[in-house]
Amino acid sequence: MSTVVGEMDHHDHHHHAPSGITRWLFTTNHKDIGSLYLWFSFIMFLVGGAMAMVIRAELFQPGLQLVEPHFFNQMTTVHGLIMVFGAVMPAFTGLANWMIPMMIGAPDMALPRMNNWSFWILPFAFAILLASLFMEGGGPAFGWTFYAPLSTTYSSDSTALFVFSVHIMGISSIMGAINVIVTIMNMRAPGMTYMKMPLFVWTWFITAFLLIAVMPVLAGAVTMVLTDKYFGTSFFDAAGGGDPVMFQHIFWFFGHPEVYIMILPSFGIVSAIIPAFSRKQLFGYASMVYATAAIAGLSFLVWAHHMFTTGMPVFAELFFMYCTMLISVPTGVKVFNWVATMWRGSITFEPPMMFALAFVILFTIGGFSGLMLAITPVDFQYHDTYFVVAHFHYVLVSGAIFSIMAAAYYWLPKWTGHMYDMGLAKLHFWASLISVNVLFFPMHFAGLAGMPRRIPDYSIQFADINQIVSIGGFAFGLSQLIFLWLVIKCVRGGEKAPAKPWEGAEGLEWTVPSPAPYHTFDTPPEVK
Amino acid sequence: MAEQQHEKYYVPASSPWPIVGAIGLGLIAFGAGHTVIDASKDADGWGVNVLFAGIAVILIMLFGWFRDQINESMSGLYSKQLGHSYRQGMAWFIFSEIMFFAAFFGALFYARVIAVEWLGGAGNNAMTNAVLWPDFVAHWPLTETPGGTESGAMGWMGLPLYNTIILIISSVTCHFAHVGLEKNNRRQLTGFLAVTIVLGLIFLYLQGAEYVHAYQELGLTLDSGIYGNTFYMLTGFHGMHVTLGTIMLIVMFFRVLKGHFTPESHFAFQATSWYWHFVDVVWVCLFIFVYVL
Amino acid sequence: RSQLNLTQGVTDISQRVYDLHMTIFYICCVIGVVVFGAMFWSMIRHRKSKGRKPATFHENVKVEIAWTVIPFLILIGMAIPATSTLIAMEDTSEAEVTVLVTGSQWKWHYKYFDTDVEYFSLLATPRQQIENKLDKGENYLLEVDRPLVIPTGKKVRFLITSDDVIHSWWVPDFAVKKDANPGMINEAWTKVDEPGIYRGQCAELCGKDHGFMPVVVIAKEPAEYDAWMAEQVAAKQRAEEEEQRLLAMSMDMDEAMELGERVYVGSCAACHQANGEGIPGVFPALKGSDMALNDMQGHIDIVVNGKTGTSMQAFGNQLTMQEIAAVVTYERNAWGNDTGDLVQAADINAFMNE
Ligand code: HEA
Numbered sequence A: 001m002s003t004v005v006g007e008m009d010h011h012d013h014h015h016h017a018p019s020g021i022t023r024w025l026f027t028t029n030h031k032d033i034g035s036l037y038l039w040f041s042f043i044m045f046l047v048g049g050a051m052a053m054v055i056r057a058e059l060f061q062p063g064l065q066l067v068e069p070h071f072f073n074q075m076t077t078v079h080g081l082i083m084v085f086g087a088v089m090p091a092f093t094g095l096a097n098w099m100i101p102m103m104i105g106a107p108d109m110a111l112p113r114m115n116n117w118s119f120w121i122l123p124f125a126f127a128i129l130l131a132s133l134f135m136e137g138g139g140p141a142f143g144w145t146f147y148a149p150l151s152t153t154y155s156s157d158s159t160a161l162f163v164f165s166v167h168i169m170g171i172s173s174i175m176g177a178i179n180v181i182v183t184i185m186n187m188r189a190p191g192m193t194y195m196k197m198p199l200f201v202w203t204w205f206i207t208a209f210l211l212i213a214v215m216p217v218l219a220g221a222v223t224m225v226l227t228d229k230y231f232g233t234s235f236f237d238a239a240g241g242g243d244p245v246m247f248q249h250i251f252w253f254f255g256h257p258e259v260y261i262m263i264l265p266s267f268g269i270v271s272a273i274i275p276a277f278s279r280k281q282l283f284g285y286a287s288m289v290y291a292t293a294a295i296a297g298l299s300f301l302v303w304a305h306h307m308f309t310t311g312m313p314v315f316a317e318l319f320f321m322y323c324t325m326l327i328s329v330p331t332g333v334k335v336f337n338w339v340a341t342m343w344r345g346s347i348t349f350e351p352p353m354m355f356a357l358a359f360v361i362l363f364t365i366g367g368f369s370g371l372m373l374a375i376t377p378v379d380f381q382y383h384d385t386y387f388v389v390a391h392f393h394y395v396l397v398s399g400a401i402f403s404i405m406a407a408a409y410y411w412l413p414k415w416t417g418h419m420y421d422m423g424l425a426k427l428h429f430w431a432s433l434i435s436v437n438v439l440f441f442p443m444h445f446a447g448l449a450g451m452p453r454r455i456p457d458y459s460i461q462f463a464d465i466n467q468i469v470s471i472g473g474f475a476f477g478l479s480q481l482i483f484l485w486l487v488i489k490c491v492r493g494g495e496k497a498p499a500k501p502w503e504g505a506e507g508l509e510w511t512v513p514s515p516a517p518y519h520t521f522d523t524p525p526e527v528k
Numbered sequence B: 001m002a003e004q005q006h007e008k009y010y011v012p013a014s015s016p017w018p019i020v021g022a023i024g025l026g027l028i029a030f031g032a033g034h035t036v037i038d039a040s041k042d043a044d045g046w047g048v049n050v051l052f053a054g055i056a057v058i059l060i061m062l063f064g065w066f067r068d069q070i071n072e073s074m075s076g077l078y079s080k081q082l083g084h085s086y087r088q089g090m091a092w093f094i095f096s097e098i099m100f101f102a103a104f105f106g107a108l109f110y111a112r113v114i115a116v117e118w119l120g121g122a123g124n125n126a127m128t129n130a131v132l133w134p135d136f137v138a139h140w141p142l143t144e145t146p147g148g149t150e151s152g153a154m155g156w157m158g159l160p161l162y163n164t165i166i167l168i169i170s171s172v173t174c175h176f177a178h179v180g181l182e183k184n185n186r187r188q189l190t191g192f193l194a195v196t197i198v199l200g201l202i203f204l205y206l207q208g209a210e211y212v213h214a215y216q217e218l219g220l221t222l223d224s225g226i227y228g229n230t231f232y233m234l235t236g237f238h239g240m241h242v243t244l245g246t247i248m249l250i251v252m253f254f255r256v257l258k259g260h261f262t263p264e265s266h267f268a269f270q271a272t273s274w275y276w277h278f279v280d281v282v283w284v285c286l287f288i289f290v291y292v293l
Numbered sequence C: 001r002s003q004l005n006l007t008q009g010v011t012d013i014s015q016r017v018y019d020l021h022m023t024i025f026y027i028c029c030v031i032g033v034v035v036f037g038a039m040f041w042s043m044i045r046h047r048k049s050k051g052r053k054p055a056t057f058h059e060n061v062k063v064e065i066a067w068t069v070i071p072f073l074i075l076i077g078m079a080i081p082a083t084s085t086l087i088a089m090e091d092t093s094e095a096e097v098t099v100l101v102t103g104s105q106w107k108w109h110y111k112y113f114d115t116d117v118e119y120f121s122l123l124a125t126p127r128q129q130i131e132n133k134l135d136k137g138e139n140y141l142l143e144v145d146r147p148l149v150i151p152t153g154k155k156v157r158f159l160i161t162s163d164d165v166i167h168s169w170w171v172p173d174f175a176v177k178k179d180a181n182p183g184m185i186n187e188a189w190t191k192v193d194e195p196g197i198y199r200g201q202c203a204e205l206c207g208k209d210h211g212f213m214p215v216v217v218i219a220k221e222p223a224e225y226d227a228w229m230a231e232q233v234a235a236k237q238r239a240e241e242e243e244q245r246l247l248a249m250s251m252d253m254d255e256a257m258e259l260g261e262r263v264y265v266g267s268c269a270a271c272h273q274a275n276g277e278g279i280p281g282v283f284p285a286l287k288g289s290d291m292a293l294n295d296m297q298g299h300i301d302i303v304v305n306g307k308t309g310t311s312m313q314a315f316g317n318q319l320t321m322q323e324i325a326a327v328v329t330y331e332r333n334a335w336g337n338d339t340g341d342l343v344q345a346a347d348i349n350a351f352m353n354e
């Protein structure tokens, strides 16, 4: 990035971090709020992961061993919901909070109080969701996609709580996204033109736009579920002139952009890390920006690829197939740019780079299976099998989660002021890399061989595969505890980190000391 | 963007209101959920109490938060750049509201153009009609559902038309109030603002009358099939937005009386007026797609 | 019968789908080798530890256009066969046999168009196998009491719908998977050339026992199929006569309880549980319930007609009158309900003719 002239200086209202619990409850500081988001998301990752462990334990062998089918469905559902809305999205928001103001040379987020509000809604929303598991009749058991009428007429009472908890999660995300967008549009340091912004900022800018565009649609969808279940409407009931498939259209109009919400910021992170550890400028900055925008634009036109088996007319199936396939083009541009950035660079393999490289390869594998799913006639075979489960865990776990790990390893020294334990970090990487593939790769085979998803029990031909998958799952889960330990260690102490611990790193965040002072850029730096 | 603007950017110190707001929303969600569950079982529960407690907390939060905000604004802590932030924030908020309505308009279009037609046998759905709904003929407004529920349909003449005219006029008067503010003509400001508020209240009253008419005379209710569903959801959510907008206008009115706002600095007023225009535009779409067509 | 890849299936269409799958897979492999190859090359050769100095290039319009256009062309190459296969799959016209397939929680119902033949198809795997009390059979979870039977060599059209939630009717060997949407009918078709038994499963989350509603289809030579069909028609006739005969007869308590238990386990226990206690908040208990103890007419009504808006189905057309009588009797006397009520087929008949 560009050079900085006006270094930060001490200004009139320079309050230091207040202490005690009220610091966290009342804070308006983007770094505090960023930390809150990150811790929250990590806790949710553990909770959602624990549910995945229940799923994997039940599926370890054919037959019903540990849990009832109804409870199994609750685990699947809440695992999906928690991971999507509780782990990945808040983690990205946390990173945005920490890094965007520092990257664009702003003193804070544009709307700091609203920022704190966005965060504190989340613990309440998820407490309600988790509490509903203990109600009579159990929590939501209709999949994270809550298709009607399973979620309306045929669901348990907790549905009302599910609906309202999604409502307030949505409010939180929308406010968070507005904050990001306004910060980026309005708070850039002088000279920080749009086309000089780091890609993380760009990808988040576009992500925020997607969020504001689709979270309200999700709110509409849950509202109609609520009225169909409790107030006698028939949006999703043919007898009243509605259509259950209409639910899916509305849901996926939200849902598909949502999955890109969970990957675009990853692209930004990787686009920062690969150049840093290749010691070479990012290849094709402008085309990266355009590709991101193209992916976001196309994401509004592909939603029905989740619905190929619902019986749409052929021309609609063709339209959605073609648009979906097209997304591979801008995504490919990104992958090629990363590879070209590495080409003839001077590469080193610190933990952030290790995770970023694993991201590129494993995400691309997930992208390939996505492309296969896009081919409508073949999707008839893949749909609702473990092939789909394999696809989205590759893009979400070894994609989104790996990029979040990479980001944490990249910026931890900046956040805590300490270097972390490199040995542990590498152990975490290798353990994760191997186990994640043992966990998710065989799922492709299970799916191709015909194992449906969302089942608590399966026919014996899938026994071996599931056993391997479960073992990979337990190993991957345990590996994440290494990360937890590493972060705690790093927060509590360690070798002092310099302002810029990575030789090739670029950007304003590295011009301030480590740990970043409570207030940075009270006076904006000048970007040339 | 000039440099000195950045230097003055006001970052508020910590504030208790956000977490109060979060608690409020949490109580509302929890309470509303239980209220709905209790109601579905005809049971009296504590859900409503939690819901009202949540609403009370939110009101306290709004009051406290805006008081702080107004004090800061009046004591000149705000920079022009912060004004930009607020305005952009409001604009994006309105965009999110548009998308919320889009979900329901989408449901309306889908039901009308696709679902009802398919139930009537259109497209590749001849068998749907022949086997499952042999007596059903597609029509809109859907006064008789495939399941056999009958209801009336709401015409566009009369009340809806008056309401449309009222809201369009109120948009104009709201604009003139704003012009008055910008010209520092306080009389014009208060006068037009008052007219806008009155028009908003009349709209709400007529809307209520229309619902009574629909329920009692047309038999058009929330559970009379997709036509009634989309009708009530769209007009209902719109009505809630008008209510909110009217309350905001009333608050603005009292602030104007207290001498708040200057031609240069009046974000709250501007936001309210944007909101009001947005609510009007939604109504016009509603009028066209729900009533006329 | 362990397999790792998509089945090639037994129809022309399933073969085309398989070929398409493999083609796309190989293309992805090739792209993968190129992309990952370049990456690994950099990772191995362009390391700092090898004393590499970084190059400075960071843009190249020609290259960027190339790697936009080439993938686009590859995609067009994929889209062409995909389109023609899809269009063939969606063409349900000119079918010779039509079957109405209705999903419900958690079984399939088949009705042959233009005949009276219709029946339910339920999971046949014994509960003990699922609960690990017995060794699992070869077709564990993939076996049903009455499979769908279709003729080979003829185009068979499926009209697929549902009585409650969304299910999805899937037979991998035919490459047919279509959602069963309540209130709407979807169409699919197949033309099987080889006789055989083909197994599939419900492929849309449909509640608690989604994992336990398999699909089994038997394809028979047309002659055998016709014989089978004739037998079904005759059996149907016999059943009706039997029903009339049974109406005149009455069961004693032991007979009723024995038959009732069998019916209960097959049709009711999935929800109300074998011990009659239901699942609180989801499925009501029958043990000690007001209806089972007092309200006999209500009890018969709910079993015969079901309760709309809930998972409680109408069993009037699924069970014989005698079975209904027996199961109601059972429910009124099992688990300590002990009402002593004995319901007869004639009572059900009287109720239904009201
Ligand atoms: C981060 C999340 C994420 C991402 C990024 C993606 C990316 C993609 N997804 Fe995925 N998807 C999910 C999350 C995601 N998906 C989830 C959660 C589900 C399941 C939801 C549920 O049902 O619960 C799902 C389901 C899903 C389906 C529905 C399957 C079914 O239920 O039947 C489909 C079908 O088209 C699909 C397609 C794609 C495609 C084409 C991409 C593309 O964006 C991928 C593009 C990338 C590449 C192709 C690789 C790199 C490109 C190159 C190297 C260039 C050259 C390549 C070629 C020309 C081939 N996805």
Ligand code: HEA
Pocket (backbone or CB within 6 Å): A045, A046, A047, A048, A049, A050, A052, A053, A055, A056, A076, A077, A079, A080, A081, A083, A084, A087, A088, A142, A143, A144, A145, A389, A393, A396, A397, A400, A401, A439, A453, A454, A455, A473, A474, A475, A476, A477, A478, A480, A481
């Ligand atoms: C970003 C999102 C995300 C993430 C990170 C994950 C992470 C994981 N997911 Fe999941 N998953 C989804 C999103 C995600 N998933 C979605 C959207 C669905 C679809 C839901 C639906 O069908 O509706 C799904 C569904 C899904 C299924 C299919 C369920 C079914 O169809 O019935 C399975 C099955 O194996 C699974 C497994 C896992 C595993 C093993 C992990 C692991 O990566 C988790 C690892 C983490 C931990 C384990 C936590 C850390 C460790 C501890 C807390 C200590 C305890 C550890 C041990 C005892 C070993 N997930």
Ligand code: CUA
Pocket (backbone or CB within 6 Å): C103, C104, C106, C166, C167, C168, C202, C203, C204, C205, C206, C207, C209, C210, C211, C213
């Ligand atoms: Cu029926 Cu799943």
Ligand SMILES: [Cu+2]
Pocket (backbone or CB within 6 Å): A255, A256, A259, A302, A303, A305, A306
């Ligand atoms: Cu998608």
